[in-house]
Amino acid sequence: MPELPEVETLRRDLAAHVVGRRVESAVVTGARTVRRQDPESLVESLTGARIVAAGRAGKYLTLTLDEGDVLVIHLRMSGQLRLHDPVDGIAPHTHAVLTLDDGHELRFVDPRTFGELFVVPPQDVPAFSYDPVSAPVPRARLAALLAGRRLAVKGFLMDARFMAGIGNIYSDEILHRARIAHHRRTDTLTGHEVGRLWRAVGEVIDEAVELRGSSLSDAQYVDLFGRPGSFQGSHRVYAREGRPCPRCATLIRRSPFQQRSTFYCPRCQR
DNA sequence: ACGCCCGCCTGTAAGC
DNA sequence: TGCTTACAGGCGGGCG
Numbered sequence: 001m002p003e004l005p006e007v008e009t010l011r012r013d014l015a016a017h018v019v020g021r022r023v024e025s026a027v028v029t030g031a032r033t034v035r036r037q038d039p040e041s042l043v044e045s046l047t048g049a050r051i052v053a054a055g056r057a058g059k060y061l062t063l064t065l066d067e068g069d070v071l072v073i074h075l076r077m078s079g080q081l082r083l084h085d086p087v088d089g090i091a092p093h094t095h096a097v098l099t100l101d102d103g104h105e106l107r108f109v110d111p112r113t114f115g116e117l118f119v120v121p122p123q124d125v126p127a128f129s130y131d132p133v134s135a136p137v138p139r140a141r142l143a144a145l146l147a148g149r150r151l152a153v154k155g156f157l158m159d160a161r162f163m164a165g166i167g168n169i170y171s172d173e174i175l176h177r178a179r180i181a182h183h184r185r186t187d188t189l190t191g192h193e194v195g196r197l198w199r200a201v202g203e204v205i206d207e208a209v210e211l212r213g214s215s216l217s218d219a220q221y222v223d224l225f226g227r228p229g230s231f232q233g234s235h236r237v238y239a240r241e242g243r244p245c246p247r248c249a250t251l252i253r254r255s256p257f258q259q260r261s262t263f264y265c266p267r268c269q270r
Numbered sequence: 271a272c273g274c275c276c277g278c279c280t281g282t283a284a285g286c
Numbered sequence: 287t288g289c290t291t292a293c294a295g296g297c298g299g300g301c302g
Binding site for chain 2: 032076077078093110111112113114149150151152155217218220258259
């Protein structure tokens with residue numbers, strides 16, 4: 001389940017290994033992978049274009065083309081972007097392949113087909129206000145955003161309109177770090193709690209990016225070369241139901257919250 | 271307008 | 287052991 005740290009890791013891999021390459025050909029086979037436009041027009045936009053930059057907007061990856069348009073890629077739940085030699089076997093659920101001028105293939109693999117590709121002019125690339133890596137929210141601004149809302153703080157963290165890139169894993173880790181319960185309403189947080197939350201967002205995301213993201217037992221997330229991340233070894237609550245809280249040794253609990261699993265320490269998160 | 275819920279999908283694993 | 291069921295969850299759209 002790629003969230004910001006995983007997508008940022010891929011962006012860096014793409015910047016190092018794909019930027020500068022020209023797309024010699026593109027093939028789209030997945031029926032749902034290109035759905036905002038005619039797949040033929042996407043192929044036409046890509047063919048012959050040189051990739052000049054690798055960016056990220058929230059969980060969207062952006063590959064800027066020399067002709068000005070931008071290839072936007074969202075992995076959603078199960079998407080992977082992999083760089084291969086053409087002789088490598090095609091994995092099941094490979095829905096798009098870009099052949100590059102250095103002989104490699106950039107392949108989009110996505111069993112659950114939630115992910116998508118599209119090509120748009122730069123002004124139509126999805127954009128977000130704040131992003132923990134590229135545009136951190138100032139602490140006072142965070143306080144104002146929280147005070148002006150009446151939703152659960154976990155819902156706030158996962159809403160890209162406020163802060164892009166945080167999903168279920170990192171919201172649970174951030175809230176544990178901040179010692180705040182997921183169901184707390186944003187407008188009830190004290191100044192101290194806002195400060196802890198603001199610090200926790202930066203710390204957790206920075207550490208996760210440093211460790212190239214989290215790969216879980218389902219191995220849904222791997223980098224451009226198929227390698228897992230290692231932040232899962234630093235998870236303090238996520239997928240740790242019944243194990244001791246690293247801070248107070250109380251057993252971690254799991255509860256449904258807005259159709260999602262939430263992992264938390266019932267003692268030190270209030 | 272805001273907050274919340276559902277549907278989209280398939281692979282994996284728990285449960286009977 | 288083999289089948290059925292629950293679950294994984296980002297995001298857009300729709301509902302109250």
